[in-house]
Amino acid sequence: MSTIVASRYKLVSPVGRGATGVVWRAYDLLLEREVALKEIALPPGPEAAERRRRVVREARMAARLSHRGIVTVHNLAEEAERLWIVMEFLEALTLHDTLVQAGPLPADLVAAMGRRLLEALRHAHDGGVIHRDIKPANIMLTGDRVVLADFGFAAPEGTASTSMRGTPAFIAPEALHGRGGTREADMWSFGATLYMAVEGRTPFRTVTSMAALVEALREPARAPRRAGPLEPILRGLLRKDPRARLSAERTSAMLADVRCFSAA
Incomplete structure (x- = not known):
């Protein structure tokens, strides 16, 4: 059974691992397009708040940059003790x-x-x-x-x-x-x-x-x-x-x- 994140993004397959999480190929069921989801697990205990703060900062900084030479960030979702940064998918x-x-x-x-x-x-x-x-x-x-x-x-x-x-x-x-x-x-x-x-x-x-x-x-x-x-x-x-x-x-x-x- 396929995993659906935030009632919208259908995970297809992992495509890589970045410095801070796993990157998935996914499908946006609402807009009917491929996207990439960066999955970041939140650690248990007090470290979770700091990790969440850093991930939100990452997403916000990347999202405010609009340039064809920078990966576009579309959304940020939180589900099942994980944060998901939704980005454009690149065949690259x-x-x-x-x-x-x-x-x-x-x-x-x-x-x-x-x-x-x-x-x-x-x-x-x-x-x-x-x-x-x-x-x-x-x-x-x-x-x-x-x-x-x-x-x-x-x-x-x-x-x-x-x-x-x-x-x-x-x-x-x-x-x-x-x-x-x-x-x-x-x-x-x-x-x-x-x-x-x-x-x-x-x-x-x-x-x-x-x-x-x-x-x-x-x-x-x-x-x-x-x-x-x-x-x-x-x-x-x-x-x-x-x-x-x-x-x-x-x-x-x-x-x-x-x-x-x-x-x-």
């Missing part, structure tokens, strides 16, 4: 899956993808939202769209945290000290994602513990081997001092130059 591969299947991508393709992703990120930043978990697994590629997904760690700009938020291989050095709620920290993660896309590896050696991560981030990023004209962009984005890091505006212009160079 993540950038992570694409790299697993196809290997590193050409520099001109990464530049084109990066420009579209950066447009979405700048829209979020202009709306006062910091993503805090930009990585290949949170980027959807479908048709001519590059879509930023999973705002589970997102926060208002300037938010301080006593705990690390994000994925170790893509987290900015300052986020280790609770200063990850900035545009500059997102730009580091964006740079690490572009590096992974064109190089097929992370900028720093693989780490399995917090101590190893701290040690790795003290070292310079591994020299790119395939980046070509992207190399100065990657180096500028992966500067450890956030004040010296490339801005979104400068990065966008440099990515445009890479595309022009590649087409010449």
